[in-house]
Amino acid sequence: MLSVRLGLPLCFDGTVVKLLGVVVVNPLSTLGRCCSTVVERQPSRHNRFQHLQHLENHKRRARLTFSTATMAESLVAVKQEEAKQFMIKCLQAAGSEPGPAEEQADVMLEADRQGHFSHGMNRLASYCNDLLLNACDSKAKPTVVKESASTAFVDGQNTFGATVGNFCMNLAIQKAKETGVGWVVAHRSNHYGIAGWYSMKALKEGMIGMSFTNTSPLMAPTRSKERCLGTNPISLAAPAENGDRFVLDMATTAVAVGKIEIQRQKGEPLPLGWAQAPDGLPTTDAGLAFEEGCLMPLGGPELTSGYKGYGLSAMVEILCGISAGSLYGQKVRQWAHTGQGGAANLGQCFIAMDPSNFAPGFDARMSDLLGQLRGLEATDPNNKVLAPGDKERANVDKADATGVINYHMSQINACEALANQLKVKNILYTKM
Structure with a gap:
């Protein structure tokens, strides 16, 4: 000892x-x-x-230099179109229709382009698993159960989350064009990828977009040893002048569960405050955190105001699971049992607002605010202050300039295993 x-x-x-x-x-x-x-x-x-x-x-x-060198040696390059087609082929091999497979692949690809690898190709196997176990029906079409001039309640019919999300956000935008605001909730949906995909759809129409979803219970509320709420993300996108924009897309847990999974795949520890062990204390063990599936709320423990993240997660649950009459809280199937606990029946909420219905000059003021944020004196001259969405936009610009996405080799290994299982051609990549 x-x-x-x-x-x-x-x-x-x-x-x-x-x-x-x-x-x-x-x-x-x-x-x-x-x-x-x-x-x-x-x-x-x-x-x-x-x-x-x-x-x-x-x-x-102690590990800064070590981690940087190891990461560089473990990256490979995959052409964007190759990544998309590989995801589509896997989904189709698992039983998806071509159209819905492309919708889901588009969202995964965008997540990887933005640098949110936890929600990109990393989610492909779980989507295929849902199809193989008939926990998701890609042939189904979302339907409107009831609606008013500015609201709608949608039945996702247990199809792909991306299909439900695109349908609902397009409907919210249509209503916002007619009434100034569109508010749509859906039940019987599935994991829809990055929330920002849907809020950003409103930007193309010069509108503010918001998107929320509940998820499998993964977060232990403050003072609890047990998980009850999901990562329950919040996204808001707002337009500014000359194509600029504000894009917030965040989990209400310290991190998304996919980031725990990626750390586990890479064999690297977690930063303190991401997850907790069965005794309720923080752990840096990625394997333990993944097996237990017990994330900490945004803010970490009570000492550092984790109860605020807990409150935000509960708010999303009200907007989604409670409002949509879907499963909620501990009633949602466990993440570790994806496909084996029946349909996910997630609740989701989509909002579009036309800012021209309020004070004139919204875009100009938004640009001014973004300029204020970016112009602040940085604590580190080498790392300037960013506005929400700037980092993702830079990642997209880099991916588009090179035409490739850089994946960790552990992700490629997972893809090859999935390809062998589904009898599809392995993904092509280039070592860096």
């Missing part, structure tokens, strides 16, 4: 250490062995989290 004093960093030999009941993984480890510790006293939850923060900061500094 190794005795340690509280407050001392524990990244001395690259081992996996169990500290204060929390598994902490050092990515520099090549030994793969575990050590246990004897702690001299049991601190409060507050002090335990502070100690883990100190440890995580020390580890992050």
Whole structure:
């Protein structure tokens, strides 16, 4: 047994250490062995989290150069059209109709172009699994159950989430053109990819767009050891002058579950505050976090205002699951059981608003606000202040300039395994 004093960093030999009941993984480890510790006293939850923060900061500094070099060596380039066609072929091989397969592939491709790899090709296997287990019906068409001049309630008929999302957002935009605002909710939908795909559709019409969805229960509300709410994302897109725009697309958990999955695939630890272990304390063990499926709310623990993320997640649940009469909270099937727990029956909400119905000059003021944000003095001169959506737009511009998307080799390995299962041609890539 190794005795340690509280407050001392524990990244001395690259081992996996169990500290204060929390598994902490050092990515520099090549030994793969575990050590246990004897702690001299049991601190409060507050002090335990502070100690883990100190440890995580020390580890992050130690592995910075290592991580950058390893990441560069693990990336490969895939042409955008190759990525899209591979996703379409896999979905069709799993039983999808061509049109819906392309809709779903478009959303996945856009996620990867933006750099949100957790919601791109990373989700392909789960969509195929839903089709193979008849938990999703790509042949079905969304229908309007009831509507008013500015609202609609839609039955997604358990088809692809992208098909439902496109149908609902287009309907909301149509109503906004006629009445100034369109508000559409849907039930019996499925995972629809990045929420920003749908809010951004309103930008093309000079409108403000909003999109929300509930998801499988993955987040433990503040003070809870149990998961109850989903990642429940929020997205708002607003137009500005000369094609500029504000695009917010965020989970109400610390991160989306797909980012946990990617860290697990890469064999890398989680930043502290992303997920919690069964005892309710933060963990950096990606494998444990993925198996337990227990994310922390946006903001982390109560000490750092995680209850705000919890509140936002509950708000999305009201707009989606409760308003749409879909499954909600713990009633939604577990993420780990994708396809095996029956239809997902997710609730989703789509809003389009025409800003010309309010004070004139919206786009000009939006541009001015974006300029204020970007013009702020940065704490680090090498990292300027960005407006929401700037980073994603830069990633898209880079992907379009090169014509390729850079994937981690672990993603390619997963694609090849899926291709073999579905009997389709392997994805083509170029080593960097």
